[in-house]
Amino acid sequence: MVVAIGPGLLGVRARVDAANDPVLRALWGGRVVGEQVVRSGDKVVSGLGIDLQTRDRVKLMGRLVAGAVAQGEVQMAVRVEGSLGNCPKYLNGRALVARTPEVEGVEDGFPLSARARRVVDQADLFFLSSGHGTGMDTNHRGGSKGFVRIGRNDEGAVELIYPECCTRPWAISRPTPSWASPYPILTLRMYSMHAFTFCPAIWNWELTSRQATGTATILTGDAADALLPHTRLAVKITLTSALLVKGGLPMRATSPQVDYSPYNPPARPLAAEGAAALPSTPLATATLQHRQPLTPSITRFTFALDAPHEPVPGEYVTLDFAAELDHGWSHMRDDDPRSLNEDWIRSFTVSGSPSARAFEITARVKRGGATELLAKHLLRGGPLEVAVRGFAVTEGTRMGAVAEGGKKKEVFVAGGVGITPLLAQAPGLLEDGKAFEVIWGVRGEDVGVVRDAVERIPGLAARLRVHVTGKIGEADEETLAKIEALGLGVERRRMEKQDLERVFEGEKRKFYLCAAPALLTIMKGWLENEEVVWEDFGY
Structure with missing residues (x-):
């Protein structure tokens, strides 16, 4: 007192x-x-x-x-x-x-x-x-x-x-x-x-x-x-x-x-x-060239680079949006409090085929952030240039290495846009004949991303099983029918433990997980006796 x-x-x-x-x-x-x-x-x-x-x-x-x-x-x-x-x-x-x-x-x-x-x-x-x-x-x-x-x-x-x-x-x-x-x-x-x-x-x-x-x-x-x-x-x-x-x-x-x-x-x-320090000066400048909405909330963005880099399938790019979004100093900011200490640096998995002078990212557009800037920028009104702070590879999502000699089979399990590390690697894995399977959980409104993936990557549908949850509209049902015709396995329910256990059952296998933190925690519990690596996109 x-x-x-x-x-x-x-x-x-x-x-x-x-x-x-x-x-x-x-x-x-x-x-x-x-x-x-x-x-x-x-x-x-x-x-x-x-x-x-x-x-x-x-x-x-x-x-x-x-x-x-x-x-x-x-x-x-x-x-x-x-x-x-x-x-x-x-x-x-x-x-x-x-x-x-x-x-x-x-x-x-x-x-x-x-x-x-x-x-x-x-x-x-x-x-x-x-x-x-x-x-x-x-x-x-x-x-x-x-x-x-x-x-x-x-x-x-x-x-x-x-x-x-x-x-x-x-x-x-x-x-x-x-x-x-x-x-x-x-x-x-x-x-x-x-x-x-x-x-x-x-x-x-x-x-x-x-x-x-x-x-x-x-x-x-x-x-x-x-x-x-x-x-x-x-x-x-x-x-x-x-x-x-x-x-x-x-x-x-x-x-x-x-x-x-x-x-x-x-x-x-x-x-x-384990956190990666970023260089103090940008490595390159990325200019937004094109965007393609895949669902009401997920869009693919294509950028051109002003300097080449050595691409690696499954890598991620770190972009600095501060020049566009930083509001400068203020003591309080009750209308947007998180922005007060925001550095506007974001990392995205490169979701398209590797290229030295361009890259693609597939991201969910969120209100008030970097992805909303990308989604709403008027491309005809002038270029949107973003500083590139670096490219890097996360071993938690890098596939192919353990499968050498056929010793292990690989299982990639994703939730929503967590599929992006697999999208860039799948063409090479399929071409090399690697033994892998994919389990992907999506919301009903996001089945357009699934259709885009299997149409752009021949052979992926045969390796993929999709679990669709939530409301599925009439247009989404039509989309599901089209991708099922390509040989894709579709389950209209949540992913369960046995769905993961059945893949390559009885064989040596390694699981790669990429999902939001809540789903990631559940899946790690299911696979506690398996070899597992993971990444989350909880940013």
Whole structure:
């Protein structure tokens, strides 16, 4: 509880884990044992008042006047010397209630244990206090679950990396405008309780807190992108100490429900975790030449390149749409909050036959994004040029290699536009006589994509079985009749486990999966005893 007790004075009362709380140790000059009183007019303190349900927050800084600890409760008087209200961005709504801390276990030192790593991995919010000279500041950083990544984790050091998305990066989380780097992090608190994770994180209702100190280094431009791809500003915190306390929090969640902030950018993996860093300058420029709607929501786009590249069947292209879609800086953007931290970089599988000077992509058009720009651009009104950031191949969808010598049969399983990696590879696989089969799940309104695929790739229909779900209109039934006449197997139901098990049953086989995250999770469960590689298009 925090109340005003006089002009410029706040009274603070809270249940605490007196034995392990680093703030109390700092204010009391060491470990708190029994009942203790401290009087000090020069110890700098800072805090953050926050209501996660309403997303209100205000920063405070000042000096400790006096304090006392008795029976697990701390009371302090703080003279406020500065305050600042903050915006609601990156705060994930949740309901908390007070509880009495009951410590069940403590871990200290490096490397971080599996339990400690889970606290970080599941976190969508943490608090940090930084100090420089005679100033001090406390603030929060939040985002999607997993926005904090663990870099180095060994006995020598632990590194935490996250993208910096605040309006004026770090200026409002530091007591001075100096950008000296590295600089001290006095405390960094990550908590875990359950069901919603919140650095404070809520995990297994264990009310676990991760407390740490260290130094922070700010990375910009290519240095940030090399460490955390798709990021132009990142912070790396090198921990100098860390403490994991199970059951030490004076709060708990009342519900597992989380109201995630609409401003949260997607969590990005580190380059060390497999994410590909992008070159700082474009490799080429792609000009939109043609588009062909295949269904009400799926279109094939054809681009010409101003510089040749060595094409590989099954590759993907990364395009930068920032020149067309970036709105520039703004503090808030409630009409389109996700665009505030949007880099407008998108990757698409090249769905047509390889070419050195052109490429095709087949994509579902989504409102307000890069694909809508491609779908609505007036081709006669002038060229639409997009920067090409690179071409690459994902081994998760590259077929043909394991089939050498006939040792293994390959099964490609796709959902919707997840078929695109197969479309570019199928002509070569058929020509080489590779043993492969395809299972493809589509919505009734998307059967036009199936017809286009089997008409453009002779021989594919004999290797393909399609599962059609949802409403099938009269025109779509006519389309299905035409493609069934080509030898295509059609099932008017959802894909099931046995559909995958029957393909090349009893033979050595390898499955390639490409689908949206939800379907991908289901299919991986079906194939837990099989050799499986996968890609998702959850972007």
